[in-house]
Amino acid sequence: MPALPDPALRAARQAPADAGLVALADRCVQCGLCLPHCPTYRLDQTEAESPRGRIAYIKAVAQGRLAPTAAGDTHLDHCLGCRRCEPVCPAQVPYGELLVGARAAQAARHAPPLKLRAAGWLLARPPLLGRMIDLQRVAGAWLPAALRPGLPQAPPAVAMPAPPAAAKGEVAVFVGCIADRYESGTRAALARLLGAAGIAVALPEGQGCCGAAAAHAGDSAAAARLAAANRQAFAGRDSVLCLASGCQDSVARSLAGQAPVEDALSALDRLGDQLRFRPAHGRVALHLPCTQRSVVRSEGALRRLLQRIPGLDLVELPDTGCCGAAGLHQLAEPARADALRAPLLQALAESGAAGLLSANIGCRLHLATGTMVPVRHPIDFLAEHLA
């Protein structure tokens, strides 16, 4: 650890130790088993860019043994929040929880960059965000750079299909913030798949962003406001489905004790025997987002569903680590985000696939800006092949 300048040391010692953060960090036994699974460690090959290094920094700062440093905060900023370190940890360190707490403490020390605060503000206001995305579609390159969201063109809106006659039940679907504009076709596709099994879909009014981006940016107050709005929007619902693996954990935490939240792919997998698919032609590649592998764990359900499509030539892309999207990371650290994405795009090019499937909207948007291969939610592909 670097020597502390006296004023900084005094300030650090005067700060109350964050007992919650220290207790979480204390669970780390520093075995290092998580290191090879961490995409930033694989990229930089330095301890400071590893889960163990970050935990040590968070703990030392929380205990007041170390004054926060610009370098330490940068390594913390680089964390993708992918949580690949969690399932491989023998001590079951709840790294996601630790990161959210550490980022909140970090934000209290100094405000995040303006572009991240602006992005967070917009994500919390989906109607305004949607209008900016629409503006990009209409005005395109004529927009001043500051007003261009830097996202792929949003597809035209798709209307929801009519519910099945004599539906056997109804599920509510979480829409999200940016997905409000980008995933109307996917929500309609989910409604067609569930409708084939006699289940109707509802899109409750008043819901908004899941709050993951706010929490990862250290804005715990905004995350709590978004969680409260979603609790209110989903009041009275007994089943909620989520289409984005990156949002599901936050939605589930928001609705804890109120309604179970499930990945839409897992729900469809249970209904799989009631679905009939027509044959597919051509090769399709599959990307498994970090949050699907490490948090939601719906990759088995997805593989089983895709296996139901006769003749599907499916290539599962190798696990090259995080694609680099990681919420607002692609905005905050575009060069690192592109470096993390490069091996995945290379594997996609080598696969010869004519399409790519990925179940997280953040990953899809980031991947789509780096390839000409169409990138879609697996649910779009499944619905397209309904018999």
Ligand code: SF4
């Ligand atoms: S969340 Fe991802 S990037 Fe962050 S320390 Fe864990 S494995 Fe590494």
Ligand code: SF4
């Ligand atoms: S695997 Fe768990 S206990 Fe081991 S260094 Fe990583 S976080 Fe710490």
